Amino acid sequence: SQTIHQWPATLVQPVGSPLSLECTVEGTSNPNLYWYRQAAGRGLQLLFYSVGIGQISSEVPQNLSASRPQDRQFILSSKKLLLSDSGFYLCAWTVVGGGGYTFGSGTRLTVV
Amino acid sequence: QKEVEQNSGPLSVPEGAIASLNCTYSDRGSQSFFWYRQYSGKSPELIMFIYSNGDKEDGRFTAQLNKASQYVSLLIRDSQPSDSATYLCAVIWGSARQLTFGSGTQLTVLP
Numbered sequence: 001s002q003t004i005h006q007w008p009a010t011l012v013q014p015v016g017s018p019l020s021l022e023c024t025v026e027g028t029s030n031p032n033l034y035w036y037r038q039a040a041g042r043g044l045q046l047l048f049y050s051v052g053i054g055q056i057s058s059e060v061p062q063n064l065s066a067s068r069p070q071d072r073q074f075i076l077s078s079k080k081l082l083l084s085d086s087g088f089y090l091c092a093w094t095v096v097g098g099g100g101y102t103f104g105s106g107t108r109l110t111v112v
Numbered sequence: 113q114k115e116v117e118q119n120s121g122p123l124s125v126p127e128g129a130i131a132s133l134n135c136t137y138s139d140r141g142s143q144s145f146f147w148y149r150q151y152s153g154k155s156p157e158l159i160m161f162i163y164s165n166g167d168k169e170d171g172r173f174t175a176q177l178n179k180a181s182q183y184v185s186l187l188i189r190d191s192q193p194s195d196s197a198t199y200l201c202a203v204i205w206g207s208a209r210q211l212t213f214g215s216g217t218q219l220t221v222l223p
Binding site for chain 2: 059
């Protein structure tokens with residue numbers, strides 16, 4: 001069966017520090033991968049998506065970046081965090097012809 | 113720009129009642145629609161998806177789609193306190209199957 005792993009679960013980082021969040025999917029090949037952010041009390045905002053290794057599309061210009069070094073690995077990064085980067089970060093996957101997304105358990109990031 | 117609108121609520125219903133959640137979308141060409149449930153502090157989980165006009169039933173849940181009115185709804189029959197959560201409507205678009213979410217409706221089922 002397919003599973004998605006996301007870590008860490010919680011993270012507290014100072015302003016200006018770097019960020020690296022990792023997501024891996026098991027049990028499927030060539031998934032579409034997505035990074036979403038949910039600010040407190042708000043809806044889900046699509047940040048990046050990828051349809052293959054090295055293929056990254058950005059939905060919202062910001063100080064975040066994403067990479068897909070392997071088929072089932074998706075990484076969200078920042079060189080210098082801002083206070084406004086705080087939120088609940090969710091990784092998700094789907095496959096072409098499939099149904100909806102499956103989400104990881106999320107990372108709650110607090111920038112202080 | 114793809115937009116999905118939901119009543120933010122909160123919506124309160126007594127236990128055993130029918131909860132009705134509504135959603136409208138802006139892109140008339142949208143084909144696939146999803147309902148997710150999100151408990152506080154947790155990630156969203158898929159409840160149902162619907163592609164065709166009409167009703168789709170799964171247990172206590174019924175999704176309804178009216179493409180002419182650009183309207184999709186979710187009915188929860190025999191509501192239980194464990195159904196208390198935020199319900200997110202979502203629409204797929206684009207070649208990469210990007211999902212646009214509504215802001216969610218918070219449902220509380222009162223014992």
